Amino acid sequence: xxxxxxPVDNALNHDYLFASIQLNPEDNPMKSxxxxxxxxxxxxxxxxxxxxxxxDDARSEAKRGVSAERRLLYVAxxxxxxxxxxxxxxxxVYDIDAGHKLIKRIPTRGFxxxxxxxxxxxxxxxxxxxxxxxxxxxxxxxxxxxxxxIRWEKTYEGGCDRMAMSPDGxxxxxxxxxxxxxxxxxxxxxxxxxxxVTNSGAHNTLYGPDGKNVYLAGLRTxxxxxxxxxxxxxxxxxxxxxxxxxxxxINADQSRCYVNVNGLLGFExxxxxxxxxxxxxxxxxxSRGPVKRHGCPSHGIxxxxxxxxxxxxxxxxxxxxxxxxxxxxxxxxxxxxxxxQPGWVTFSLDGRYAYPSTGEVIDVKTRKIVATxxxxxxxxxxxxxxxxxxxxxxxxxxxxxxxxxxxxx
Numbered sequence: 001x002x003x004x005x006x007p008v009d010n011a012l013n014h015d016y017l018f019a020s021i022q023l024n025p026e027d028n029p030m031k032s033x034x035x036x037x038x039x040x041x042x043x044x045x046x047x048x049x050x051x052x053x054x055x056d057d058a059r060s061e062a063k064r065g066v067s068a069e070r071r072l073l074y075v076a077x078x079x080x081x082x083x084x085x086x087x088x089x090x091x092x093v094y095d096i097d098a099g100h101k102l103i104k105r106i107p108t109r110g111f112x113x114x115x116x117x118x119x120x121x122x123x124x125x126x127x128x129x130x131x132x133x134x135x136x137x138x139x140x141x142x143x144x145x146x147x148x149x150i151r152w153e154k155t156y157e158g159g160c161d162r163m164a165m166s167p168d169g170x171x172x173x174x175x176x177x178x179x180x181x182x183x184x185x186x187x188x189x190x191x192x193x194x195x196x197v198t199n200s201g202a203h204n205t206l207y208g209p210d211g212k213n214v215y216l217a218g219l220r221t222x223x224x225x226x227x228x229x230x231x232x233x234x235x236x237x238x239x240x241x242x243x244x245x246x247x248x249x250i251n252a253d254q255s256r257c258y259v260n261v262n263g264l265l266g267f268e269x270x271x272x273x274x275x276x277x278x279x280x281x282x283x284x285x286x287s288r289g290p291v292k293r294h295g296c297p298s299h300g301i302x303x304x305x306x307x308x309x310x311x312x313x314x315x316x317x318x319x320x321x322x323x324x325x326x327x328x329x330x331x332x333x334x335x336x337x338x339x340x341q342p343g344w345v346t347f348s349l350d351g352r353y354a355y356p357s358t359g360e361v362i363d364v365k366t367r368k369i370v371a372t373x374x375x376x377x378x379x380x381x382x383x384x385x386x387x388x389x390x391x392x393x394x395x396x397x398x399x400x401x402x403x404x405x406x407x408x409x
Contacts, residue, residue, distance in 0.1 A: 068392055068393060069391065069392045070391050070392075071096040071097055071348075071389075071390055072093050072094065072095060072096060072103075072389050072391060073093070073096055073100065073355070073386060073387075073388055073389075074091050074092075074093055074123065074125070074386065074387050074388075075087065075091065075092040075093075075094065075373060075381060075383045075386045076091050076108075076120045076123045076134050076383060076385040076386070077089060077090065077091075077092060077120060078117055078119065078120060079119070079357070079383035079384050079385045080343075080357075080383070080384075081119055081293065082116070082119045084117065085379070086359075086380070086381060086382040086383070087379075087381035087383060088375060089108065089110075089117040090105045090106055090107050091106040091108055091132065092104075092105055093105070093106065096348065096353070096388070099370075099371055100361050100373065102373075102374060102375065102376065105375075105376065106143065106148045108143065108150070109139075109141050109150055110134060110136035110138075110141060110153075112137075118136040118137050118138055118139075119137050120134055120136055120385050121137060121160055121161045121162050121177075122134070122135040122160070122162035122163045122205075122385060122402065123135075123385040123387050123402050124163055124164065124172065124387065124401075125145075125165065125169075125389050125399035125400075126165055126169030126187045126399070127169050127396045128168060128169030128187070129142070129187050129188055130145050130146055130395060131143060131145060131151060131187070132145055132387070132389070133163070135162070135163050136160060137159055137160065137177060138159055138160065139154060139155045139156070139160060140154055140156065140160050140163070140172075140174060140185070141154075142190060145391065145394065145395075145396050152189075154190040156176070156183055156185075156192070157176070158177060158179040159176055159177030159179070160174055160175070160177060161175040161176065161177050161178065161204075161205075162203065162204050162385075162402070163175065163185075163205055164205040164206050165187065165207060165399075165401075166207055167207065167209060168211060169187060170186070170188070171186065171187060171193075171229070172184075172185040172186075172187050173185075173205050173207065173216075173227070174205075175203055175205050175216070176202045177202075178201045178203055178218075180202070181195050181196060181197045181198065181202060182195070182196045182198065182227075184232050193232075194232045196216075196227060198221075198234060199220075200216070200218025200220050200221040200225065201218040201219035201221070202216070202218055203217055203218055203219050204217040204245075204246070204247055204248060205217070206248070206249070206401075208250065208254050209254070209405070209407070209409070210254070211229060212228070212229055212230075213226050213228065213229065213254065214229055215227075215248070215250060217246075217248055217259075218244075219244055221245070222239055222241045222242065222244055222245065223237040223240050223245075224237065224248065224257055226238065226272070238257055238270045238271070238272050238276070238277075239270060239275070239276070239277055240277065241259055241261050241268050241270065241277050242261055242263075242277075242280065243261040243262040243263050243264065244262050245259045246259070246260040246261060246262065246294070246296050246298075247300050247301055247313075247403075248260065248301065249301055249303050249405050250272070250405055251307050251405075251406035252307065252405070252407050252408045253408075253409055254272055255271070255272055255273055256269060256270065256271065256272060256278075257269070257270040257272055258303065258310055259301070260299055260301050260312075260313075261296075262295075262296055264282065264297060264298060265283045265287075265288045265297035265316075266280070266282040266297075266298060266312070267281055267298060267301050267312055268280050269328070269329065278328070279329035279330075280329075281323065281329050281330055281332075283314060283321050284332055286317045286319065286335075287316075287317075288316060289317070291315035291316050291341060292315065292341050293315070294315070294343055296315075297315065298312055298313055298314060298315075299313055299315060299343045299344070300312070300313030300342055300343050300345045300356070300357065300384075301313065301345070301404070302345045302346050302347060302354075302404020302405075303325065303404055303406040304325075304347055304351050304354075304364060304404075305347055305349065305350070305351040305407040305408070306408055307407075307408040308325055308326055309322055309323060309333075309364075310322070310323040310325045310330050311323075312345075313342040313343060313344065313345055313356070314335075316341070317335075318337060318338045318339070319336060319337055319338065319342075320335065320336045320338060320345060320356055320362075321335045322335065322336070322367075334367065336369075338356055338360055339358055339359070339372075339380070340358040340359075340382065341358070342356045342357050342358050343357045343384050344357040344384035345357070345404055346400070346401070346403060346404040347364070347400075347404050348400070349388050349390075349398065349400045351364060351407075352364060352365070353370075355386050357383060357384040358382055359372055359374075359381050359382045360372050360373075361373065384402075385402055387400050387401065387402050388400035
């Protein structure tokens with residue numbers, strides 16, 4: 001953070017100092033020469049005092065915990081299909097600690113053959129490469145966080161869907177677009193290292209926090225695949241659940257998964273270690289009805305970072321339903337009304353804020369809407385693809401996840 005030092009006292013005031021060192025043009029050269037040591041002392045005193053004040057301020061700021069690190073929310077659009085009215089095209093960047101104020105728009109690629117912006121399918125950040133990655137229906141693009149320029153954009157056989165970044169930032173598990181396979185991609189180059197064929201309708205993808213497993217959800221199967229990242233092979237299936245899996249999340253120790261399934265206003269809980277379904281939880285007091293998108297009553301589920309609560313999307317009723325996750329099965333607590341039909345929810349790394357895809361910013365503790373995401377013109381922004389990034393200068397120090405995963409360990 002730049003430090004601006006005020007004068008310590010009148011002796012360091014610019015005008016005073018300037019007046020003190022001016023030479024009288026009527027003085028003879030010998031008098032001027034003899035005055036030079038005094039001038040030098042004044043200058044050295046001023047520099048020393050300024051330096052002392054600057055270092056003292058820096059130490060004080062360090063004691064107060066002041067840092068140059070900024071907490072930013074990166075929002076990739078268009079994400080409500082390819083509808084530009086919900087934020088246009090690009091990446092909108094918001095300052096979390098300034099009331100989620102929009103600070104800039106980063107131009108991106110991701111165009112269809114006709115030149116119009118394509119649907120954004122996923123977003124991830126690598127601290128290792130200092131890049132943010134955005135997948136669209138056709139391609140994956142890598143954008144440098146420091147320069148905000150496109151490093152590369154590549155197409156992949158079968159298209160792209162919602163990918164997952166490894167915790168070390170070196171690998172991406174990139175699903176094809178609801179087809180037979182996932183690609184294991186080098187995050188630095190975009191090269192395909194291996195292809196995993198599941199024949200499951202590849203869709204949502206989530207990397208385990210320890211980096212050992214990746215969770216693969218396809219639209220044509222009612223089980224959740226578990227891939228070993230050492231061999232890049234599927235080693236386990238969790239389920240079966242009552243229908244095909246839609247959005248899902250996991251807890252930090254990877255013992256539980258929480259899944260949306262087709263036809264259910266609610267969610268189901270699975271035991272990852274045992275590979276079995278444990279509970280079916282249905283929303284009480286609300287009826288199912290037609291939804292605008294996804295064709296699923298509950299499309300979107302997340303754990304608060306402390307894992308004490310499950311937050312569930314309800315499109316027809318335009319609600320987030322909150323469940324107590326300290327008991328099993330989770331118990332329904334309360335609901336929050338939203339401005340549109342939600343299709344996703346995730347959280348800030350510190351657990352203070354919830355981010356539904358409808359663009360509200362919700363204080364998790366008070367359940368109050370404290371801000372709404374807007375574009376440069378004040379229009380409402382909606383996106384299912386948001387990720388938190390902590391930047392120190394132009395270098396990413398920490399990154400969140402587009403999924404609302406547990407972080408209790």
